[in-house]
Amino acid sequence: MKNHYLHRAGAITRVVHLAIALLISFQCAFALTPEKGRGHVRGLVQTSDGQPAGFVNVSIKGSSKGSITNEQGEYIIRNVAEGSQILVVQLVGYTAVEIPVDVVAEETITVPVVNLKENSNQLEEVQVKGNVNRFADKETDYVARLPLKNLENPQVYSAVNKDLINEQVITDFKDALRNVAGVAPVNNPAGGTGATIRGFSATTTVRNGMAVQIYQSDPINLERVEVIKGPSGTLFGSSLVSFGGLINQVTKKPFETFKGEVSYTTGSYELSRFTADVNTPLNADKTLLLRVNAAAHSEGTWQTFGHNRRYTATPSLLYKVDDRLTLTFDAELNATNRSTVAYYQNMNKTSYTNFKDIPVASKTSLGGENIDADLTALNYAVGARYAINSKWTSQTNVTIGNNRIEHSNQIYPNWTSDTTFNRNISNYGPRIFTSINAQQNFTGNFNLGRLRNRLLVGLDVYTFTSQLRYTDVGTYDVVNTNKPIPGINLDKVNDILATKTNSNNQTRLSTYSAYASDVINLTERLIVMLSVRIDRFVNIATITNGIKGTNDYKQTAVSPKFGFVYQVAPEQLSIFGNYMNGFQNVAPVVQPDGTTSAFKPLNANQWEFGLKAEAFNRKLTGTVSYYDISINNATRIENSFTIQDGQQKSKGYEFELVANPVPGLNIVAGYAKNDNKVVKAAAFEGNYVAQVPTDYANLWVSYKFTGKTLRNFGLGFGGNYVSDCYFEAANVITIPGYTLINASLFYDQPKWRVTLKGNNLANEATFSNWGLPQPLRQLVGSVTIKF
Structure with missing residues (x-):
């Protein structure tokens, strides 16, 4: 066994050496390749009345280089040939504005503000006519932790922007994830949001690329949601991500003009929701900017008992100290009280082989009106961005997260026969999660000889503390499904709770990491990415009821990443490939013979x-890819001993399309196939991994009328399909797949918007792939005032 570990360590070392050797050889081989110098062009576009001009085409005349302004009217065009160029700014259907610019190699040129002849109302009309791909938004600094276009990035990711979130009247964060190919969103029994991505469960604890602590985010503060696919340990570590990928919440940022909107949404199940988004400069020279988003949400349930009440405030402050230094401060303050849902146990003691067989209607709650979870999340972030010179930038970020679950009564129906189950309750709380994440990144954009490099070098420190009081309440009652099922009475639960002994636990861990990633243009079309991370994990022994455990340990992991991109048609079509690594730390195990086995990180x-x-x-934007994720060193039990040779393989393909084929028509579509099986384990070899569907499909088609008669009216239609999966590792009990059909009707003016939306129009009773019931048909209406 020792030789096996030495072999693994040697293999990792050889991989790191190979990465370094490849980097050096690429630099030497191509340093003399003659290429013309290039620079970046950035700027701001405004309307004639001084408002930011979003979704305007900006291009370099006579080339394929171009961009589209974001909502704040900002744009950047990268890798423009040096020398005199003509910048073309054009609002579709109107006269183009042409501006001469002199591009300097290896520098970023800032163009003076471009003022269109059209005002904000005319710009709004153009957008209403649908002349832009409104739902395509892949410009990001987070996926690669440096500015990198989608076509230059060998990693696959999807983005759901706030335009799509608003059009679909999304009030539950997980519903935004339904727009991503190959993703099945879920809520856990306590109400926390997560998703299945490429066969693995992912959580929502990443915000602007940094760690946060929150179970239930409100979508009010989302600029977009980024789903970054594949094991991403090299740039994001092990504590925040799964082997299938991660969910990054990109929040709204302040900008230089006064703008805002307020909205009220009502609908089925006593839905009442008020939101506000207000942005304003705080001084005359617009160097101090403030944006505040807030939401008050109250909703009942389609079941016999239940509620969801949450309040969110998210102030964001930006201070431009000078041309080189920008400071930011963000906070997310959230209070949630929501009913918990039942999670079935021991179904192998029944004859049921499908959740459809369970004799409990979807509308029947197995909890009670005040059997709930009470949560408070306070997350703070500060950042400093400093332009060291024209080639190097420093980015410093610190986040502090605190999530307190005051109480959470979780319900576990424990089946004893086809018609009876014990209604067991576990009480959690207080449960306090606290994290600190500090990150220092340096990014450079420079040439070695004629070879362009975009280099990231970073340090990351992450600490996490969990304090938990847990009480096993035990059996509340015995339910006979042939009789009416009463609600759980909180007073009775508390009476039982008072007779029980609770357990108090404290866990602490820390990670200290260094990483580097270099994106190298071998030619103008061929790009390679070489990345590596060294991660030191420290686990402090758990303290249980005042007694310190023996599970303290330290572990070092090395995580490499390689990728290439070849632009077949520059700025239009790329071929890409990647090798990516993820890892999870594995604690030592005391074996039956008294020896202690130390294991390598799970990879x-x-x-x-x-x-x-x-x-x-x-x-038209889109991605087609095939992936193969292998785990070859999972721990498993054999003859009572723990050994590290378990294997699992998750493979599949994905297709994503975001298109604006004709004026007014926008399409978001996706399909994914996943095959995730246990290859080598103590039991169930060859079986599918539990609670992982094999097929996923999503579609949303939106049309805004462009004629005079129905101008400003629009329609949306779409839905989701998720296939069957197995509830447990034995692959006996099936969770049925589901199809959700949704539609919307909206009227969108420059100053106000009205939307009617129907969710699950077929009123089908469905289960998530975790076996939890999902809402029946819901009709909602929303009114928004924009100013």
């Missing part, structure tokens, strides 16, 4: 290749 390795497109002036 997942992905190979992937595919195509990315941003064609027809970005009217």
